[in-house]
Amino acid sequence: MSYISVVVFSILICRSWSVDQLKFPPSFMFGAASAAYQVEGAWNVSDKSPNLWDKLIHDRPELVADGSNGDVACDSYHLWRRDIEMCEELGLNMYRFSISWSRLLPSGYPNYISEDGKNYYSNLIDGLLEKGIEPIVTIFHFDLPQILQDLGGWANPLITDWFADYAEVVFSLYADRVKYWLTINEPMMLCDGGYEELGAPYFDDPDVGRYLCNKHTMIAHAKAYRIYDDLFRDKYHGKISLPTLFFWFKPFTPEDQEVTDLTIDHWEGRYAHPIFSKEGGWPRKLEKLLNDLAKKEGYKQPRLPPFTPEEIQLVRGTYDYYALNHYTTRLVRRVKPGEQPGQWLFYGSSELNTIMDKDPAWGTTAVDWFSVYPPGLREQLHWLNSTYDVKEIIITENGVPSLDPDLVDTQRLEYYRDYLEQVLLAIKDGINVTGYIAWTLMDNFEWLNGYVAKYGLYAVDFSDPNRTRTPRESARYFSAVTKCRTIHPTQDNTKLNYV
Numbered sequence: 001m002s003y004i005s006v007v008v009f010s011i012l013i014c015r016s017w018s019v020d021q022l023k024f025p026p027s028f029m030f031g032a033a034s035a036a037y038q039v040e041g042a043w044n045v046s047d048k049s050p051n052l053w054d055k056l057i058h059d060r061p062e063l064v065a066d067g068s069n070g071d072v073a074c075d076s077y078h079l080w081r082r083d084i085e086m087c088e089e090l091g092l093n094m095y096r097f098s099i100s101w102s103r104l105l106p107s108g109y110p111n112y113i114s115e116d117g118k119n120y121y122s123n124l125i126d127g128l129l130e131k132g133i134e135p136i137v138t139i140f141h142f143d144l145p146q147i148l149q150d151l152g153g154w155a156n157p158l159i160t161d162w163f164a165d166y167a168e169v170v171f172s173l174y175a176d177r178v179k180y181w182l183t184i185n186e187p188m189m190l191c192d193g194g195y196e197e198l199g200a201p202y203f204d205d206p207d208v209g210r211y212l213c214n215k216h217t218m219i220a221h222a223k224a225y226r227i228y229d230d231l232f233r234d235k236y237h238g239k240i241s242l243p244t245l246f247f248w249f250k251p252f253t254p255e256d257q258e259v260t261d262l263t264i265d266h267w268e269g270r271y272a273h274p275i276f277s278k279e280g281g282w283p284r285k286l287e288k289l290l291n292d293l294a295k296k297e298g299y300k301q302p303r304l305p306p307f308t309p310e311e312i313q314l315v316r317g318t319y320d321y322y323a324l325n326h327y328t329t330r331l332v333r334r335v336k337p338g339e340q341p342g343q344w345l346f347y348g349s350s351e352l353n354t355i356m357d358k359d360p361a362w363g364t365t366a367v368d369w370f371s372v373y374p375p376g377l378r379e380q381l382h383w384l385n386s387t388y389d390v391k392e393i394i395i396t397e398n399g400v401p402s403l404d405p406d407l408v409d410t411q412r413l414e415y416y417r418d419y420l421e422q423v424l425l426a427i428k429d430g431i432n433v434t435g436y437i438a439w440t441l442m443d444n445f446e447w448l449n450g451y452v453a454k455y456g457l458y459a460v461d462f463s464d465p466n467r468t469r470t471p472r473e474s475a476r477y478f479s480a481v482t483k484c485r486t487i488h489p490t491q492d493n494t495k496l497n498y499v
């Protein structure tokens with residue numbers, strides 16, 4: 001029933017939408033995204049071993065907003081056929097999902113490959129391709145095998161080889177069918193979040209652990225990229241990148257431009273400059289500032305672990321497109337005398353002595369730090385185009401949270417419409433954005449926000465053992481966009497009133 005209503009609706013609306021609007025090019029790819037721990041469930045089936053999220057929140061359920069966990073989540077391990085059907089209803093060209101390391105390699109190493117794990121992802125890939133939907137596969141999305149976390153996880157330099165070995169297995173199993181790859185999702189959230197108690201491993205180690213993790217994600221990504229280059233590229237001609245999480249930043253006043261540029265390097269540069277810039281390595285100005293700070297604080301080692309010249313060469317240029325996860329924009333300024341810097345990642349930095357906030361003119365959401373400022377996406381795309389040598393950009397995540405499970409999600413619908421309009425404008429400006437992937441296909445386990453924060457085009461009934469998925473208004477709208485290949489950019493909501 002939902003299938004019929006979504007598809008019929010989008011055919012009807014497409015006729016009524018004006019034809020003289022800006023259109024997405026025929027080759028433009030629309031997608032939606034998910035991640036293994038957030039949707040799969042089946043945390044202990046077959047020979048899967050626990051990952052660090054399983055362990056952390058089984059031990060400490062109080063860390064999660066609603067005390068929940070991902071044991072069952074959306075049960076996509078069993079309901080993946082329905083997930084593919086939803087992609088079809090939405091008219092998607094791509095579906096982005098991630099592979100669970102401890103489901104595929106229960107020991108963490110390639111000495112043993114799980115038959116069940118292997119078949120699960122193989123079936124999902126084949127099922128998507130049968131429907132003409134391109135899989136875009138994230139090799140790692142936060143869920144490290146606990147066995148490797150016990151050895152120090154991303155703070156241990158050996159992880160660069162553990163990850164490369166795992167990636168080689170993934171390529172050898174699926175590269176014949178998968179053409180779009182993402183190595184490590186949002187290392188910013190993994191390292192800055194994981195070592196500042198915003199996620200697993202839930203450490204409070206922002207001076208050291210965070211920066212070891214930062215460097216090791218860069219090397220691990222590069223090693224995986226080089227393996228693809230050496231062993232698979234000639235045969236399969238796929239494309240690889242690393243998705244960065246990037247809020248766009250603007251200065252409160254023109255005097256705050258310098259500290260805003262530093263903030264962009266702190267958020268983005270530490271994870272993008274080593275890979276995407278011509279010179280490689282850490283962003284120079286930020287590196288000096290952070291290392292001077294470490295010295296002042298009495299550390300013998302620099303804050304940003306130095307890259308050797310060989311490592312700079314290893315990492316530099318390891319991308320085939322730019323993968324951007326974009327959500328919101330923040331304003332930045334330095335603290336005034338006597339003022340404290342913002343207390344956590346989204347509110348400022350004690351290292352840069354900054355406060356981040358929203359502009360009162362921007363739209364608000366149910367989440368305090370999350371404002372709606374669509375032009376920020378276009379501004380950021382321009383910044384990317386002029387800062388790095390990128391010939392192709394895919395927006396690998398974009399979406400808005402609500403706390404309300406309602407199926408009439410007008411704010412989400414308008415968010416997609418207004419951010420997609422900025423993508424259209426950026427394309428018109430001459431920036432080569434070739435794809436847009438919505439976060440997220442359906443409500444899922446949003447890490448420490450549990451099932452409280454909802455980002456889904458589809459609502460999921462988590463009290464129903466069948467985890468029934470129901471399209472929201474935003475799903476109908478998105479389905480119309482993928483078919484009409486335009487956005488119907490009206491400010492008048494009554495014109496979108498099609499139910």
Ligand SMILES: *[C@@H]1O[C@H](CO)[C@@H](O)[C@H](O)[C@H]1NC(C)=O
Pocket residue numbers: 044071072
């Ligand atoms: C798997 O975990 C569930 C809880 O989510 C538990 O009820 C079940 O007994 C476990 N199964 C096995 C085989 O350990």
Ligand SMILES: *[C@@H]1O[C@H](CO)[C@@H](O)[C@H](O)[C@H]1NC(C)=O
Pocket residue numbers: 391392432434
């Ligand atoms: C944009 O990227 C696609 C995919 O790499 C490429 O085929 C196309 O030529 C690019 N377009 C421009 C204008 O660079």
Ligand SMILES: *[C@@H]1O[C@H](CO)[C@@H](O)[C@H](O)[C@H]1NC(C)=O
Pocket residue numbers: 382385386429430431
């Ligand atoms: C994107 O960057 C390229 C290379 O620097 C430049 O030639 C082009 O004008 C830029 N496009 C836009 C829209 O700024």
Ligand SMILES: *[C@@H]1O[C@H](CO)[C@@H](O)[C@H](O)[C@H]1NC(C)=O
Pocket residue numbers: 464465466
């Ligand atoms: C769950 O699915 C099963 C099998 O399709 C069906 O028999 C059952 O009625 C469903 N339960 C609910 C609560 O929808």
